[in-house]
Amino acid sequence: MLSKTARTILNIRSFFNRHLPPPCLLCQSPGGPVCAPCLADLPWLAAARCPLCALPAPGSEICGHCLQAPPAFSRVDAPFSYGFPIDRLIQRLKYQEHLALAPLLGELLAGCLQGDLPEVWLPMPLHAHRLRARGFNQAVEIARALSASTGVPMQAGWAARVRDTPPQAGLKREARRKNLRGAFACSRNLAGLHVGIVDDVMTTGSTLEELAQTLKSAGARAVSCAVVARA
Numbered sequence: 001m002l003s004k005t006a007r008t009i010l011n012i013r014s015f016f017n018r019h020l021p022p023p024c025l026l027c028q029s030p031g032g033p034v035c036a037p038c039l040a041d042l043p044w045l046a047a048a049r050c051p052l053c054a055l056p057a058p059g060s061e062i063c064g065h066c067l068q069a070p071p072a073f074s075r076v077d078a079p080f081s082y083g084f085p086i087d088r089l090i091q092r093l094k095y096q097e098h099l100a101l102a103p104l105l106g107e108l109l110a111g112c113l114q115g116d117l118p119e120v121w122l123p124m125p126l127h128a129h130r131l132r133a134r135g136f137n138q139a140v141e142i143a144r145a146l147s148a149s150t151g152v153p154m155q156a157g158w159a160a161r162v163r164d165t166p167p168q169a170g171l172k173r174e175a176r177r178k179n180l181r182g183a184f185a186c187s188r189n190l191a192g193l194h195v196g197i198v199d200d201v202m203t204t205g206s207t208l209e210e211l212a213q214t215l216k217s218a219g220a221r222a223v224s225c226a227v228v229a230r231a
Contacts, residue, residue, distance in 0.1 A: 025101070026085050033104045043083040045112075045230055053205055054078045054230045071205065072212035073197070073223045079112035082201055082231040090200050090228060094138045102138070105200070105228050106145020113150070118196030118224055121147050121154040124211065125184065127164040142228065143198035152196070158188040159211065180210040191219035196226055203231040 024035040034042075049056050050063035054076040057063045080086045093101040123139035131137055140156050147154040163183040195215050197208055202225065212223040 025089065025104075033100075038085075042086055043081040043229075045078055045081050051075050054202065054227075071209055072216055073208060073225050075115065076202060076205075076208075076225045076227065076230070077109070077113050078202065078227045078230040079108050080229040082203075082229040086229050090138075093141070094200060097135070099136065099141055102141035103145040103148075106142045107149050109142065109198075109226055109228050110146050110149035113226065115224075116194070117150055117152050118194045118222075119152065120158075120193060121150075121152055121196050121198050121226075122158055122215070123154065123156050124197060124199040124207065125156075125159050125161040127161040129164050139199050142200060146198055146226065154198075155188075158190075159184055159186045159214065180206055183207075184211050184214040186214050186218035189219055190215055192221050193219070194222040194224070195220045196224050199225070199227045201229050201231055202227040 022032040023030060024032045024038055026034060026038040029035050045054065046056050048058060048060050050066055051060060052062055052066040052071055052073070052075060055063055055065075082090075089101055089105065092098040093105065121143045123137060123143035126134070126137045126139075137156070140154075143154045143156070146152075161183055162185045165179050165183050197211055197215075199208065202208060208225050208227075212225070215223050
């Protein structure tokens, strides 16, 4: 049973949340979590991009790299390029535990989805050591919001990162691939399912590729990717 003082505090907070919404996370003006001008100024990804890897491509044709080495995933949906200020929002979520940013990023991601929705969202797994150190998985938090927006269930336990690989930053594409071999395992028979991988940022796509191959080996008929930003 809440005390009279606690109930009063909750009522005051509820009043202010209704009548004085939080300020914009970027400019602090009214109209948060991101006001309309700041939303328009975000680094929206160009419309002309490769449908498989989301890199810029004239006429939205499949890029030369994907033609030469088709990825294990069928497409990448991403609303933003990884630049200011979306990079700051992702970093605040990831490294400063601003978990309130996850619903915003998940809703923005939901708004850019194209084609058929997957039958299940699967957030990019973290190795147990890294999860304990960070305390949460940002991909799970984004996927939870994406699931709520799309009505597609999320299954965070269907895949695991079984190798605690060194950080990918600074590695070239081939080195990233070697670094990730055997990094994931899938505990579920995915026969016939279209699985959507959810992550915060896609750089070279090596991590998504390795997980997609693991899911395909578990029987998934299709794997697509949904990421907040494409580097």
